[in-house]
Amino acid sequence: MAAPRFWREIPNRYNLIGTKCGNCNKVLFPPRYICPHCRRMGKLEPYKLSRRGKIVTYGVVHVAPEGFEDQVPYVLAIVELEDGPRLTTQVVDCDPNEVKIGDEVELVFRRIGSDNEDGVIYYGFKFRKV
Amino acid sequence: MMREVAIIGVGMTKFGELWDLSFRQMIIEAGARALEDANIDGKQIDAMYVGNMSSGQFISQEHTASLIADHAGLVPIPSTRVEGACASGGLALRQAVIAVASGIHDFVVAAGIEKMTDVMSEQATGALATAADQEWEVYAGATFPGLYALMARRHMYEFGTTEEQMAMVAVKNHSNACMNPCAQYHMKITVENVLKSPPVVLPLKLLDCSPITDGAACVVVAPAEKARKMDRVPVLVAGTGQASDTISLHSRQSLTGLRATVEAARMAYKMAGVGPNDIDVAEVHDCFTIAEIMAIEDLGFCKKGEGGKLTEEGQTEIGGRIPVNTSGGLKGKGHPVGATGIAQVVEIVQQLRGEAGKRQVKGAEIGLTHNVGGTGGTAVVHIFKRGD
Numbered sequence: 001m002a003a004p005r006f007w008r009e010i011p012n013r014y015n016l017i018g019t020k021c022g023n024c025n026k027v028l029f030p031p032r033y034i035c036p037h038c039r040r041m042g043k044l045e046p047y048k049l050s051r052r053g054k055i056v057t058y059g060v061v062h063v064a065p066e067g068f069e070d071q072v073p074y075v076l077a078i079v080e081l082e083d084g085p086r087l088t089t090q091v092v093d094c095d096p097n098e099v100k101i102g103d104e105v106e107l108v109f110r111r112i113g114s115d116n117e118d119g120v121i122y123y124g125f126k127f128r129k130v
Numbered sequence: 131m132m133r134e135v136a137i138i139g140v141g142m143t144k145f146g147e148l149w150d151l152s153f154r155q156m157i158i159e160a161g162a163r164a165l166e167d168a169n170i171d172g173k174q175i176d177a178m179y180v181g182n183m184s185s186g187q188f189i190s191q192e193h194t195a196s197l198i199a200d201h202a203g204l205v206p207i208p209s210t211r212v213e214g215a216c217a218s219g220g221l222a223l224r225q226a227v228i229a230v231a232s233g234i235h236d237f238v239v240a241a242g243i244e245k246m247t248d249v250m251s252e253q254a255t256g257a258l259a260t261a262a263d264q265e266w267e268v269y270a271g272a273t274f275p276g277l278y279a280l281m282a283r284r285h286m287y288e289f290g291t292t293e294e295q296m297a298m299v300a301v302k303n304h305s306n307a308c309m310n311p312c313a314q315y316h317m318k319i320t321v322e323n324v325l326k327s328p329p330v331v332l333p334l335k336l337l338d339c340s341p342i343t344d345g346a347a348c349v350v351v352a353p354a355e356k357a358r359k360m361d362r363v364p365v366l367v368a369g370t371g372q373a374s375d376t377i378s379l380h381s382r383q384s385l386t387g388l389r390a391t392v393e394a395a396r397m398a399y400k401m402a403g404v405g406p407n408d409i410d411v412a413e414v415h416d417c418f419t420i421a422e423i424m425a426i427e428d429l430g431f432c433k434k435g436e437g438g439k440l441t442e443e444g445q446t447e448i449g450g451r452i453p454v455n456t457s458g459g460l461k462g463k464g465h466p467v468g469a470t471g472i473a474q475v476v477e478i479v480q481q482l483r484g485e486a487g488k489r490q491v492k493g494a495e496i497g498l499t500h501n502v503g504g505t506g507g508t509a510v511v512h513i514f515k516r517g518d
Contacts, residue, residue, distance in 0.1 A: 059279030059280050059331040059332060059333070061271065062331065065259060066252055076270070078385070088266060088272055088379070088380045112271075
């Protein structure tokens with residue numbers, strides 16, 4: 001992949017910037033370009049999300065996709081942030097057997113992966129138990 | 131529907147690792163069988179819709195609608211590829227049905243195909259993952275088994291569904307596949323085999339997952355009026371429904387069912403004028419064992435949360451209250467993604483004609499197919515009735 005694909009997502013992925021709809025007040029993440037609730041485009045603004053949330057569900061990955069092989073077993077989870085939106089992420093720095101639905105987690109900034117040995121290295125959010 | 135529509139012919143290749151057959155050979159074999167079954171000539175075909183998810187990634191070939199029309203000797207008929215990930219086949223059928231119902235065409239082929247074993251299995255896994263959100267799911271290390279594991283865990287948490295109940299889906303579907311000559315696996319398995327199979331993304335193990343498969347399937351769609359004048363028992367397309375949902379799982383309110391399935395089913399039931407209790411046999415999208423449990427709930431065969439129990443009671447076996455995946459399903463028959471939605475129709479047509487051999491559901495008159503793309507971003511439901 002060429003660098004722009006990762007570069008343009010940097011604000012959202014590094015700082016957890018989502019969008020807020022000025023019309024219906026919904027907070028959205030990942031970022032949206034039209035509000036799916038009221039279908040207005042005009043009043044969407046960047047919104048910095050809370051860095052804490054709770055685990056809604058999780059799985060323990062033993063067969064990883066390309067580029068993630070050296071991380072197994074790792075916890076893949078959906079986390080619901082305090083502001084409401086949910087995201088797909090990894091829960092790190094813990095024994096996968098000790099993760100439960102409802103656990104409180106906080107954001108940590110981490111290396112996510114790279115295209116290949118000489119490709120772009122990309123960074124973003126993972127979460128750890130509080 | 132504007133004009134009543136019927137399926138007049140069905141055909142498929144064997145499903146499996148078909149190393150000796152190319153993409154072109156597979157689709158020709160399935161198509162020739164469907165035309166032979168319908169007892170019509172290629173010259174009578176007016177148009178074709180092809181369900182094919184990812185030939186670009188699997189065989190580095192796009193523009194497969196032209197390729198197939200060419201190799202089938204059907205040029206210059208209009209030939210269109212439709213893509214909705216693993217629901218591509220179901221979408222192709224729906225387009226064919228709409229084309230015939232509208233009166234634009236009379237005889238239309240709905241085809242489905244995927245050639246998956248010309249790449250290594252990690253490449254195939256990567257290709258399948260393109261049906262999920264690349265920027266916000268796959269980016270974080272999600273795979274397809276990973277996303278279905280998230281649904282499985284939540285289903286277990288909310289309803290007490292067990293890993294044993296999920297395993298029973300795989301055991302049943304492998305058992306049915308043993309009676310289907312076209313199935314990839316002719317191998318019975320036990321609950322213990324599933325539970326002890328290697329972990330993929332827990333709670334899903336290897337035997338909770340459908341395999342990587344090569345295969346093609348075709349059906350011929352025609353006006354019911356013409357079908358009734360032909361030799362075979364006509365099978366009417368009584369209802370068709372399709373719905374979309376968010377591409378990513380994390381954007382949905384519920385993680386224990388697929389809203390797209392519920393909406394597509396509502397549309398199809400309404401058009402057919404029937405309800406879940408009227409269905410005699412169903413082919414549902416069991417890409418993972420949890421997917422069949424969610425499907426039988428979302429289609430209304432039981433209440434939400436009771437799919438595991440219905441499976442455990444044997445109600446979804448042949449001879450049960452609502453036999454599900456008599457063909458072996460995606461788990462036992464195999465899952466060549468673009469072909470799956472059409473192969474489901476092949477099974478239901480054979481069941482309604484009374485031609486399903488050892489897998490026959492006695493007296494089946496109304497059948498249903500349920501085909502899902504991705505984690506439920508697309509769902510297609512069709513209902514079929516014996517037309518005699």
